[in-house]
Amino acid sequence: MTFQHYRQEVLALTMRWVRRLSREKFSMLFTLVQPMLFWLIFFGSLFQHAANIQVLQAPNYMSFLAGGVVVMTVLNNGLAGGVDLLFDKENGFLERMMSTPIHRSSVILSRYLFVMAITGMQILVILSIAFIFGVRLETGLPGIAVILVIGMLFGVGLTAISMALAFSVKSHGDFFSMLGFLSLPMIFLSSALVPLSAMPGWMQVVALVNPMTWVIDAVRPLIITGWDAAIPRVGMAFVILAIFDAVCLYGGAKAFRRAIG
Amino acid sequence: MMDPAVVINVARLGKTFGPVTAVEDLSFTVRAGEIFGLLGPNGAGKSTTLRMLITVLPPSAGTATVLGHDVVREADTVRSLIGYVPQERAVDRFLTGREHLELLGGLYHLSRTETNARIDELLKLVNLEEHADRVAKTYSGGMKRKLDIACGLLPNPRIVFLDEPTLGLDVQSRLKIWDYIRQLRENGITIVMTTNYLEEADQLCDRLAIIDGGTIRVIGSPLELKTGLGGDRLSVTIKEHETDTLPRLREGVMALPLVRDVRLKSGGLDILVESPEKSLPAVIEVAQRLDCSLDGIEYHRPRLDDVFVAHTGHGLRGGTPDTTEEE
Structure with a gap:
């Protein structure tokens, strides 16, 4: 196993994901547009006047929500990251790939490269749309870079969860019901839509153990407050994400080894 | 030392999934250049056996070598020497036929020129040249199977493993696939295949292992087996x-x-x-x-049916419902 071989495998596998996406133009459009349309534009406009700016501590609801939508996009992409491998497992394509002399990890790495690239692009699109609706990033372009890094770090753990599920479940029905069970509570029981201070006490407690809250609380000040408020939050998010990723990658690797041998 | 004519050597191979024994105490050899069949009902353990040989399933007991390489310790070497045609139509609906082969070229670490030369050759062999640039979701069952076979042959393997190569195909496609398989043997490629069609085993295989309930009941050429019944x-x-x-x-x-x-x-x-x-x-x-x-x-x-009944105590279609194959 040489590096050239590894690079060739990963490239060929990543190319497959890109080709698939380009064949599913409709699905690509919806993947890209859905978070902005549903959450940022509809939800943002809906609550623009209902939300209390004092409680939000933001110029308006849309700018408050932007950080939440960025992280929700990372969440959804990450949790869906294993779906294609699930189908590959079910229709025998995975086994075909595993019967070739590839390093077992190249399938996983190719999936990561693809999911991360898509997520990164979506984050940029969401921030651009928010900009059109008047949301100005307090930390500017360097802030965008930090948001992307935080998004990627969160995505690593989430995609690992998704792939672990894909390799462990008996049927894809199980997979999608577990995904549904995970994703909405993770959104509602976090600071994505309302600040913690506006939640009932028990919800605050749950939201505090949700890594999503910590990620959003780092992204949001980068958008609405500025570096002084953001830096300690970003530092905290890095610590939380290091733990989160370590746990998820460990579990994911175990599930992968059990399924692939 | 191993007989050079023996390309696969299986010794007391077994596989359990939790409490369930899928196959047990399998021993057989496959000789260079032959078509070797594993015949048995669904759930007999044929696919499990095949998957251990292609290194995607680690055995629970015993050993197997392919071209002298252990399927566990030297899995990577084995993988680079064999081709595999899975049972499911393992095609990606969104990729074209050519893109499937290009992907596999990358996974087998072939150069671009090498890959393209192989692709042209294989598309011609399976008559898919005209359809090479259409996405696979437009393919018929027979075309998907042809693509599967081309994929299995891409690395120019010395041994090809086929899992139920004609399952669910119409008669014409089945005859066509049989032709390809015979053609491969003429080119000196060893074939190991599973089947639950008696006719297929009879017509195609040089030697057969009848497998039922996770064990091998009898091994021999179709003629030997039939003569063995008297x-x-x-x-x-x-x-x-x-x-x-x-x-x-x-x-x-x-x-x-x-x-x-x-x-x-x-x-x-x-x-x-x-x-x-x-x-x-x-x-x-x-x-x-x-x-x-x-x-x-x-x-x-005597027909192969009689051989089957004589060695397993039941007909092929009846099967043994209490044995399980991995999902």
Whole structure:
């Protein structure tokens, strides 16, 4: 196993994901547009006047929500990251790939490269749309870079969860019901839509153990407050994400080894 | 040292999934250049066996070597020497035929020129040239199977493993796939395939292992297996009120040169013969000479079905519902 071989495998596998996406133009459009349309534009406009700016501590609801939508996009992409491998497992394509002399990890790495690239692009699109609706990033372009890094770090753990599920479940029905069970509570029981201070006490407690809250609380000040408020939050998010990723990658690797041998 | 003609050597191989034993104590060899079949009902353990040989499933017991390399310790070497055609139509609906082959070229670490040359060659072999640039969701079942086979052949393997190569195909596609498989053997490629079609095993395989309930029941060429059951048989029945002539007839028939064995059955005899064409008139002659009036003569040539029933105690379609194959 040489590096050239590894690079060739990963490239060929990543190319497959890109080709698939380009064949599913409709699905690509919806993947890209859905978070902005549903959450940022509809939800943002809906609550623009209902939300209390004092409680939000933001110029308006849309700018408050932007950080939440960025992280929700990372969440959804990450949790869906294993779906294609699930189908590959079910229709025998995975086994075909595993019967070739590839390093077992190249399938996983190719999936990561693809999911991360898509997520990164979506984050940029969401921030651009928010900009059109008047949301100005307090930390500017360097802030965008930090948001992307935080998004990627969160995505690593989430995609690992998704792939672990894909390799462990008996049927894809199980997979999608577990995904549904995970994703909405993770959104509602976090600071994505309302600040913690506006939640009932028990919800605050749950939201505090949700890594999503910590990620959003780092992204949001980068958008609405500025570096002084953001830096300690970003530092905290890095610590939380290091733990989160370590746990998820460990579990994911175990599930992968059990399924692939 | 291993016989150079032996390309696969399986010794006491076993696989358990939790409490369930999928296959147990399998031992067989596959010789260079032959078509070796694993015949058995669904759930017999054929696919499990195949998947251990292609290194995607680690055995629980025993060893297997492919071209002299252990399937566990030298899995990577084995993988680079073999081709695999899975049971499911393992195609990506959104990729074209050519893109499938390009992907595999990358996974087998072939150069771009090498890959393209192989692709042209294989598309021609399986007659998919015209459809190479259409996405696979527009392919028929037979075309998908052809693409599967082309994918299995891309690395230019010395051994190709096919899992149920014609399952669910129409008659025409099936004959076409048989042709390809025979063509591969002519090119010196060894083939290991599973099947639950008796006809396929009979027509295609040089040697067979009949596998049922996770164990091998018998191994041999289709002809050997059929001859092993005693070869051709004449079944004679005597008119009802004359059954007392049976012992006489038995002795008379036994003396005939082409007769190998005679067994008494109720109301008649089962006569195992070398050549039914010549022995039939001889048997009738004996009966007339000994004054036995025959009620009827049936001629029976054993089929692989009979072999299967003889070694497993049930027909192929019946299967054994209590054994499981991995999902």
